[in-house]
Amino acid sequence: MNAISVTVEDLNICNLGPREISSPGWKRDFAAEGTGWHSDGDRILLNDHIKSVSVAMRDGGEPPTLELAGPRHEIFFNPADTCCAIVTCGGLCPGINDVIRAIVMQAYYVYGVRRIIGIQYGYEGLDPAHGHKPIELTPDDVRNIPYFGGSFLGSSRGRKDTKVMVNRLEALGVNMLFVIGGDGSQRGAHDIYEEVQRRGGRIAIVGVPKTIDNDLMFMDRSFGYQTAFAAAFHAVTAAHTESRGARNGMGLVKLMGRDSGFIACSAALATGEANVVLIPEVPFALEGPNGLLEILDQRLVTRGHAVVIVAEGAGQDLIPATESATDASGNKLHADIGVFLKERICRHFREKEIELNLKYIDPSYLIRSVPAAPEDRIFCLNLGRHAVHAGMAGKTGMVVARWHQRFVHLPMNLVTRGRRKVDPNGDLWRSVVEATGQPARMGR
Numbered sequence: 001m002n003a004i005s006v007t008v009e010d011l012n013i014c015n016l017g018p019r020e021i022s023s024p025g026w027k028r029d030f031a032a033e034g035t036g037w038h039s040d041g042d043r044i045l046l047n048d049h050i051k052s053v054s055v056a057m058r059d060g061g062e063p064p065t066l067e068l069a070g071p072r073h074e075i076f077f078n079p080a081d082t083c084c085a086i087v088t089c090g091g092l093c094p095g096i097n098d099v100i101r102a103i104v105m106q107a108y109y110v111y112g113v114r115r116i117i118g119i120q121y122g123y124e125g126l127d128p129a130h131g132h133k134p135i136e137l138t139p140d141d142v143r144n145i146p147y148f149g150g151s152f153l154g155s156s157r158g159r160k161d162t163k164v165m166v167n168r169l170e171a172l173g174v175n176m177l178f179v180i181g182g183d184g185s186q187r188g189a190h191d192i193y194e195e196v197q198r199r200g201g202r203i204a205i206v207g208v209p210k211t212i213d214n215d216l217m218f219m220d221r222s223f224g225y226q227t228a229f230a231a232a233f234h235a236v237t238a239a240h241t242e243s244r245g246a247r248n249g250m251g252l253v254k255l256m257g258r259d260s261g262f263i264a265c266s267a268a269l270a271t272g273e274a275n276v277v278l279i280p281e282v283p284f285a286l287e288g289p290n291g292l293l294e295i296l297d298q299r300l301v302t303r304g305h306a307v308v309i310v311a312e313g314a315g316q317d318l319i320p321a322t323e324s325a326t327d328a329s330g331n332k333l334h335a336d337i338g339v340f341l342k343e344r345i346c347r348h349f350r351e352k353e354i355e356l357n358l359k360y361i362d363p364s365y366l367i368r369s370v371p372a373a374p375e376d377r378i379f380c381l382n383l384g385r386h387a388v389h390a391g392m393a394g395k396t397g398m399v400v401a402r403w404h405q406r407f408v409h410l411p412m413n414l415v416t417r418g419r420r421k422v423d424p425n426g427d428l429w430r431s432v433v434e435a436t437g438q439p440a441r442m443g444r
Contacts, residue, residue, distance in 0.1 A: 004217065004417055006046060006064050013040070013067050013409045014193075016202050016394035019074035023392070024111055038070040044406055046218070066218075069386040069400050069407035076394025077175055077204075079112040084391070085174045086137070087119035087126070088151040089181035089188070093212045094227035095372035095380040097145040097152050099180050102384025103208075104142045110385075111392055117172065122156035122181075123188060126165035134172060146377060149369040157184075162191045169196075169203055176204035176391035182211040183416045186399060190412040193397040204391045207399035207412055208383050212368050215260035215419045218410055219401035223380045225263070227373040228256065232267035235363040236309060240273040243305040246357035250296070250306045252345070254338030254362045257311030260421045263367075264311040265432050275299055275306045276438050278337075280313035281422045282429065285443025286344060292442055293348045300354070310337055312364070338362055382407060 043065035045053065056063035084107050088096050100118070107113040117134040119125035125132040135141075135153075145152045169177060169192075179189040186207045193205040209216045214225040232255050239251025255264045261279025268274035276295060278284055285291040299306040312334060319335040342360045349356040372380060379402075386400040386407045398409045422429055424440075433440045 006414070008062060008064050010414055011046065011064055011066055011411065013395055013411065014197075014397045015040075016076055016204060016396055019072060019076045019393060021075050021078055023071055023073055023075045024079065025071055036070050037073060038068045039072070040067060042068040042070075044068060044404060044408065046403075048404055066403060066408040066410065069390060069409055071389045072393045075111075075392045077392055079392070080114075082111075082113045082175045082392075083115040083117065083173050084113055084176050084178065084388075085117050085119055085134070085169065085172065086153065086178045086180065087122060088153050088155045088210075089122040089179065089185035090155060090157055090210065091182075091212070092150050092155065092368045093210050093224035094149065094231075094368065094370055095223040095376045096150065096155075096180055096210065097142075097148060098372050098377050098380035099208050099210075099223065099384045099387075100137075100152055101142040101146055102381045103178050103388055104137050105139055106385050106388040107392075108139055111388065115173075117174070118153045121154040122185075123158070123160045123165060124156045125153075126168045127160045128164075128168060147371055149371050159184075159188045159191070162188075162195045165192055166195045166199065166201070166203075170201070174203060176206060178206050178208060178387055178391065180208045180210050182209065183216060183419070185210070186412050187416045190397060190416065193412065196396075204394060204396040205412075206387050206391045206395065207415075208387050209399050209401060209415060212263070213257055213260050214262040215421065216401075217415055217418055217420050219403055219415075219420075220405065221402070223376055223383060224368075224372065225376075226379070227370060227376045228367050229263045229266040229270065230373055231367040231370055232263055232363065233270045235361050235367075236267050236271045236273060236307065239359060239361050240271065240307050242359040243307055246305075248300050248304060248349075248354065248356050250300075250308065250345070250356060250358045252308045252310070252338065252342055252358060252360045254310050254312060254336075254360075254364070256364050256367060258313045258334060259419050261311040261314065262422060262428075264309045264314075265422060265428055268309050268432055269435055272435060273307050274309045274436050276308045276442075277432050277436055278308070278310040278314040278442075279422055279429075280311055280316075282314075282424050282441065283317065284315060284441075286318060288443045290439055290443045293345070295438065295442065296345065296348075297352075300356075308341070310341060312337060315341070
């Protein structure tokens with residue numbers, strides 16, 4: 001469970017106003033109850049552990065619950081007069097194009113919206129000073145884009161002046177903005193939402209969370225994650241093959257995971273070939289009787305080869321301090337732990353006069369730029385569908401996500417309160433420790 005205190009009020013979803021237009025879907029064959037229609041009162045538990053429910057009942061209140069995503073019988077926007085805009089922000093991630101396609105298809109065919117525009121190059125596209133013109137999107141324009149990686153609309157990092165962006169949305173006649181991006185992008189979307197609210201505007205701001213690291217709060221997983229660790233699987237398999245093919249062979253693989261080690265853990269478990277996994281959530285030591293270097297010594301003596309997986313944010317405390325810097329989104333730039341470990345491990349064995357054949361593999365940009373795998377494509381389709389359902393119903397300042405295997409609405413400011421991390425005392429890390437045979441705490 002996420003270690004953030006949440007009240008019932010924290011989970012309220014903002015609505016632009018009363019819904020007075022019958023949904024086009026209600027007029028079709030889906031009018032029967034039990035076919036996925038929801039009211040705002042349809043909710044699921046935030047924490048499904050019986051202890052949390054018991055505590056709420058004991059205190060005379062109700063446990064925190066989440067609003068279910070899905071179509072409403074009545075909608076807020078008239079499709080004939082509606083303009084949808086889509087923007088993609090931040091780093092690349094498998095599945096972005098699938099979400100774009102899903103939003104366009106859902107808005108066009110299910111609701112009958114005929115004006116859908118794409119904002120080019122992230123939030124830059126909402127600042128006229130950059131000169132990026134919006135592009136019209138039709139089903140024919142997006143039909144085949146899932147077969148390609150990256151973002152059909154382009155992307156960029158960093159925020160722009162919120163007032164300028166809202167002015168641009170108003171000038172374009174946008175009624176709903178779909179923001180596909182990570183925590184920084186959703187914070188920017190929340191700023192846009194608040195500015196629209198201050199002006200008394202009627203623009204729905206709906207987010208589709210994107211993070212390849214799977215580190216956004218209050219969701220089972222984020223899109224692209226399944227594809228990412230499937231691609232990482234092949235890198236780890238290659239490292240194992242290389243390590244077995246040489247005397248005292250070692251494969252060192254650096255994977256994405258700036259603050260959370262989910263990809264590293266999943267790739268290790270999927271291959272079953274990793275001997276050491278290093279993640280940001282679990283500090284480790286290089287030296288000492290239980291340190292990384294001693295463990296690698298023992299591994300080469302007993303088995304003659306080793307595979308090490310390191311997440312990009314692991315071991316930052318071991319690297320000599322440099323001037324702190326951030327990227328355009330405000331994320332702290334980490335030192336390269338992969339190169340650092342490669343040099344340090346090679347030096348250790350050279351000083352001991354032990355031959356070492358180390359192969360270093362960094363597949364990061366290959367992983368994030370591939371097209372989505374089939375399972376992720378289905379997930380992206382459903383995120384896009386539910387984003388449009390929410391926007392047409394007048395929901396705003398929220399994101400769509402999956403929680404406890406159900407699609408739900410989450411307030412933007414809740415999702416961006418922190419980052420989801422691997423629990424060093426939880427079952428995922430225990431499974432990694434059991435699979436690799438490494439100590440739960442290495443040299444600490």
